[in-house]
Amino acid sequence: MGTLGFFAALLAVVMGLGRWHETGSPYWLGGSIALLVLTLVGALQSRRK
Secondary structure, eight states, rough: OOOHHHHHHHHHHHHHHHHHHHHHHHHHHHHHHHHHHHHHHHHHHHHOO
16 A cells, blocks of 8 residues: 555545534444554555565
């Protein structure tokens, strides 16, 4: 995962959390948390190689 991809994923997480705050929908919260976890796992795995 490149640096640009990492920051793009973090931006998507922040936007999803903002949308969750607006709507109160649990799907936005769940999707944002899942994307954050996938981003962190991808960053950690690419760092190990």
